[in-house]
Amino acid sequence: MKMRLSLAIASLAILVVHGFVFYQQFFHKWESYQTSYFDQARTLAKTDAEREALAARSPKIEQIIVTQFGSTRVDRCTTCHIGSDDPRFKDAPHPYKAHPYSEALGDKEVGGKMERRHKFSDIGCTVCHDGQGRGLQEFYAHGEDEFWTEPMLGYVTQENWKPEYKEKLKGTEFMEANCAQCHTEKNFKSTPMVNKGRELFTAKNCYGCHRIEGISNGTLGPDLTDVGKKWNLNYLHESVVDPRANSATSFMPKFNLTDDEVKALVIFLKSRRGFNYAETTLDRYRATLNKSQPAVSDSPAPTTPVVADSVKLGEQLVNERACAACHKIGEKDGGIAPDISFEGLLKDDPWIVAHFKDPRSLVPDSIMPTFGFTDADYKSMSAYLGSLNKPPALGNAQEIYQNLCIRCHGDKGDGHGMIATYLDPYPRDFTNAGFMNSKPEDRFVNSIKNGVGGTSMPAWGKVLSDDQIKGVLAYIAENFTKEKRGEIRPRNVPEQNPVAMSIDSVARGESIYLTRCTGCHGRKADGKGANSLDILPRPRNLLNSTFVNQSTDRRLFESILYGVQGTAMPPWIDYGLTNNDVGDLVNFIRSLNQGKKDPAAMSLLVKGH
Amino acid sequence: MSEKKKNIFSFVTDMPAAMWSSVFRNNLPHTDLGRSKTSFNNFFLHIHPVKVHKHTLKPWFTMGLGLISLFLFLILVVTGVLLMFYYVPSTTQAYDRMLDLRGSVAFGVFLRNMHRWSAHGMVAAVFLHMCRVFFTGSYKKPREFNWVVGVILFLLTLFLSFTGYLLPWDQLAFWAITVGTAIAGYAPVFGEQIRFLLLGDTTVGQEALLRFYVLHVAVLPVIATTLIAIHFWRIRKDGGLSRPETADLVESGPVTATAEPAMAFADGINVIEKKRYGIQGLVRGPFAKVGNVPDNSVFSYPNLLLAELFVFIVTVLGVLLVSAFFNAPLEEAVNVLHPPNPAKAPWYFLGLQEMVSYSAFWGGVGIPAVEVLILLLVPYFDRGTEGVGRWFAKERLLANTLFMTFVVVNIVLIIVGTFFRGQNWEFASPF
Numbered sequence A: 001m002k003m004r005l006s007l008a009i010a011s012l013a014i015l016v017v018h019g020f021v022f023y024q025q026f027f028h029k030w031e032s033y034q035t036s037y038f039d040q041a042r043t044l045a046k047t048d049a050e051r052e053a054l055a056a057r058s059p060k061i062e063q064i065i066v067t068q069f070g071s072t073r074v075d076r077c078t079t080c081h082i083g084s085d086d087p088r089f090k091d092a093p094h095p096y097k098a099h100p101y102s103e104a105l106g107d108k109e110v111g112g113k114m115e116r117r118h119k120f121s122d123i124g125c126t127v128c129h130d131g132q133g134r135g136l137q138e139f140y141a142h143g144e145d146e147f148w149t150e151p152m153l154g155y156v157t158q159e160n161w162k163p164e165y166k167e168k169l170k171g172t173e174f175m176e177a178n179c180a181q182c183h184t185e186k187n188f189k190s191t192p193m194v195n196k197g198r199e200l201f202t203a204k205n206c207y208g209c210h211r212i213e214g215i216s217n218g219t220l221g222p223d224l225t226d227v228g229k230k231w232n233l234n235y236l237h238e239s240v241v242d243p244r245a246n247s248a249t250s251f252m253p254k255f256n257l258t259d260d261e262v263k264a265l266v267i268f269l270k271s272r273r274g275f276n277y278a279e280t281t282l283d284r285y286r287a288t289l290n291k292s293q294p295a296v297s298d299s300p301a302p303t304t305p306v307v308a309d310s311v312k313l314g315e316q317l318v319n320e321r322a323c324a325a326c327h328k329i330g331e332k333d334g335g336i337a338p339d340i341s342f343e344g345l346l347k348d349d350p351w352i353v354a355h356f357k358d359p360r361s362l363v364p365d366s367i368m369p370t371f372g373f374t375d376a377d378y379k380s381m382s383a384y385l386g387s388l389n390k391p392p393a394l395g396n397a398q399e400i401y402q403n404l405c406i407r408c409h410g411d412k413g414d415g416h417g418m419i420a421t422y423l424d425p426y427p428r429d430f431t432n433a434g435f436m437n438s439k440p441e442d443r444f445v446n447s448i449k450n451g452v453g454g455t456s457m458p459a460w461g462k463v464l465s466d467d468q469i470k471g472v473l474a475y476i477a478e479n480f481t482k483e484k485r486g487e488i489r490p491r492n493v494p495e496q497n498p499v500a501m502s503i504d505s506v507a508r509g510e511s512i513y514l515t516r517c518t519g520c521h522g523r524k525a526d527g528k529g530a531n532s533l534d535i536l537p538r539p540r541n542l543l544n545s546t547f548v549n550q551s552t553d554r555r556l557f558e559s560i561l562y563g564v565q566g567t568a569m570p571p572w573i574d575y576g577l578t579n580n581d582v583g584d585l586v587n588f589i590r591s592l593n594q595g596k597k598d599p600a601a602m603s604l605l606v607k608g609h
Numbered sequence B: 001m002s003e004k005k006k007n008i009f010s011f012v013t014d015m016p017a018a019m020w021s022s023v024f025r026n027n028l029p030h031t032d033l034g035r036s037k038t039s040f041n042n043f044f045l046h047i048h049p050v051k052v053h054k055h056t057l058k059p060w061f062t063m064g065l066g067l068i069s070l071f072l073f074l075i076l077v078v079t080g081v082l083l084m085f086y087y088v089p090s091t092t093q094a095y096d097r098m099l100d101l102r103g104s105v106a107f108g109v110f111l112r113n114m115h116r117w118s119a120h121g122m123v124a125a126v127f128l129h130m131c132r133v134f135f136t137g138s139y140k141k142p143r144e145f146n147w148v149v150g151v152i153l154f155l156l157t158l159f160l161s162f163t164g165y166l167l168p169w170d171q172l173a174f175w176a177i178t179v180g181t182a183i184a185g186y187a188p189v190f191g192e193q194i195r196f197l198l199l200g201d202t203t204v205g206q207e208a209l210l211r212f213y214v215l216h217v218a219v220l221p222v223i224a225t226t227l228i229a230i231h232f233w234r235i236r237k238d239g240g241l242s243r244p245e246t247a248d249l250v251e252s253g254p255v256t257a258t259a260e261p262a263m264a265f266a267d268g269i270n271v272i273e274k275k276r277y278g279i280q281g282l283v284r285g286p287f288a289k290v291g292n293v294p295d296n297s298v299f300s301y302p303n304l305l306l307a308e309l310f311v312f313i314v315t316v317l318g319v320l321l322v323s324a325f326f327n328a329p330l331e332e333a334v335n336v337l338h339p340p341n342p343a344k345a346p347w348y349f350l351g352l353q354e355m356v357s358y359s360a361f362w363g364g365v366g367i368p369a370v371e372v373l374i375l376l377l378v379p380y381f382d383r384g385t386e387g388v389g390r391w392f393a394k395e396r397l398l399a400n401t402l403f404m405t406f407v408v409v410n411i412v413l414i415i416v417g418t419f420f421r422g423q424n425w426e427f428a429s430p431f
Helices: A002-026 A029-044 A048-056 A163-169 A172-179 A192-203 A233-241 A259-270 A281-292 A310-320 A349-357 A375-387 A397-409 A441-450 A466-481 A503-516 A545-550 A553-562 A579-592 A599-606 B002-006 B015-024 B032-041 B065-084 B094-103 B108-135 B144-166 B171-185 B191-199 B206-237 B300-325 B347-356 B360-381 B394-419
Strands: A064-066 A073-075 A108-110 A113-115 B051-053 B297-299
Touching: A002 B108, A002 B300, A029 A048, A163 A233, A163 A259, A172 A192, A172 A259, A192 A259, A233 A259, A310 A375, A349 A375, A397 A466, A441 A466, A503 A579, A545 A579, A553 A579, B032 B297, B032 B300, B051 B300, B065 B108, B065 B206, B065 B300, B094 B108, B108 B144, B108 B300, B108 B394, B144 B171, B144 B206, B144 B347, B144 B360, B171 B191, B171 B206, B171 B347, B171 B360, B191 B206, B297 B300, B347 B360, B347 B394
Parallel strands: none
Antiparallel strands: A064 A073, A108 A113, B051 B297
16 A cells, blocks of 8 residues: 555656746747737737738747858847837847847848848858857857857857956957958958958967968968957957966967957957858859968068168068067067067177078077068168167166167066066076175186087177176176175086097986986977976076087086076086086087987987986 | 347447557556556557566665666757757768757757756766666676676766767867877877777868767667666566675575465455466576565566656656756867867766876876776676675775775875866866
């Protein structure tokens, strides 16, 4: 009996759940919207026939199937927005409200009635608005579900978007990104934000690092050809204003952009979907045929020399190609890269040309992109930069520091200048007395006078006299280092490496390297070991040939055997390394830098990993 | 003839009864013979013995876990077939079909919910059923091979669930299967080949979707159905569910012929005297002799049937309730270039994935293979006959402790993998 009773109760419960489910599945919001629309339309109807027709209609799912635009779209938006094409409902509340007519959209008055340029029955809704055409619940249809990558552009922000971005990502102008799917003309008048974003892409030198098919050929950053298809507005916005938010190792600089510029860039990027509707498959095939000669239309094309003077032409190119988006040139300052206002005094012509062609051949960890300009252009630009040889106004040591050093080393002398995060190696921290007082003054004089190869420290020899250099050093010692310099104990290290260079020695050096050094200097010896991010100054990149080759054996021995004070480099003599071990290590490090990319030397390192 | 003439319309009035008896062969039973006939003559009921031991009906002995597994399987078959009407195993259409199911198909979202949650439920129920069988020592002679069949059914359940996981073709599906099949790739010697055989390609794509679909809707259900049939058939051939030795001891003394006969005066005929036993009397087991042993059995109809019906209704109710309030997940459409971090396998494989994070081979292949092998061989290692049919029998302390360790370790690994692993599989607190 007990069993029968519990069976009855359980069955009743099943019935109740069924009732709930049936209610859920059969009583839809859209049905009540449609019924209400029919009622309202009946009161507005002018003829009896119209009224009867309306009375005969019963709620059903409305849909527009669009096949012309990419993969087939099924837009059921009109199921709720059933009055969207009914001009009598132009002032009704949502969802009955009629879609407004707009001159900008090309709507025209024909015979006293407005006629749409973009007919809903042809193009549907999501082609312009985004959102989920198949959804019938507001939450899904409008794309509020965080898993829907295309919420309604300019209207809907998703819950997981950053709160501080949400307001900035609303507004009808965001829909221009979709207009540009068909209206691909460069200066289409109804998509001003896309046009502006496209201009900024060049003017802010985005093109230098990023590739967008048909626009630019940068290789340093991600390809943005279909970035609008992959990411939502939130992510695009974040990537522009805070590149490291999503990937901590990104070296994309934070550019100085106004809110409006960010918006234009985001809209432009959103409009890059790889494949737009204006393109035919034949166009795309042709583009692949012509890949050998990249059709780069937007990035500044080689300007025909309207100016005979190479320097003038160079100046024009440097301006057009937006070097000042990062560098400082006179008044213009991108706030990201070194000041090149008097480059002619710091670098010579061959260096500038070589650096243009491959910045990393001279400064291995530079973030400056390799631009694919022609040799002739490089020559002109280099000639222009070389002509910038008017020394800056200098005064006393403090003013010299303020004018020349502060950009990298910072106003507190702690190495955190405005562009420091973009430099690798990081600028020297003068407040680190442990380091500053462990090296002889000669070395600092030399670094200032001749620069430090393989880093961003230029040679100031043509700008500053020896006395001025001494003055600056004294200023640094007094204001930043502060601690008094004691006598430096000379270390007992060989001047020349006592171990002869040999394959055996390099192999021994490698095995010592792998057991002792990889934690900081990395398995690739590029200074990016597991601990490197926690350390300032960062571990040296031992593949920085310019730097390594200018360092004497004595300096390498001293740094390894006795450590580098004020840094994480320990004195390895305390950990049992002998002169011979260090000799092997030095041979190993030298072998990595013999010739630019000596395959034999590299293979020694790479083998077995 | 003369009787029939009385009513010319008798063929009409007799029709329901005639149809009933042609279909069901006998009326609703009121006698013991009728009850046994009902079980015996009905195709769907004849899988039951005519009588079952009282011990079998004790709710806390089995907790109905095997039945729950079966009923979930049936729900899965029904909802699965209905879902098949809407599903297309194509990378371009599958996800859109999911959106349609959620958006515009009547009961679409509900069917999907039921299918999804029943599948998860079945993995859990089958596992718990296995635990029940172990802790009651029910895999011992003569039920060794049925345990083996059960272990295979458990693996099939996992594989069925796993193959179904890919079909929505969303990010969750794609990356879970990518992770899952990568684990298969760690197998020695043939790992890559197994992976290729599963995927039909080097990555998860259209071929994989089609293969998983065919496996999920045709191959595996057929194998599972066959094995389930064998599993049930063997339960009967092995003498019903296990029960303790004490279940049939008569406290009042030695067995005598005066004990209550099993099937006495059915339909007013003394069955014992007639001694007409059907072939069903040959069922193996100590209690095949009818009528002259102490009998602790009751008729399957209605006792067992009602119990089964109750389990069925409770199972359906549970699935309905969960499905009414929790939607099956549907994430972004597949984006091959953007793996979620972390990419997680389905929850029942997260224990594996957790182990894989320590060692690809041992975690993904070595240890699971050893575990399955040990499970398969358990009844052949543990041959003692003591402690059968009782939960956590003292005589089986060692075996139960070992198995409990296995269960707890796996559950802990799954919990760690599910809740305590964040980006890059680093430890993350869910609180």
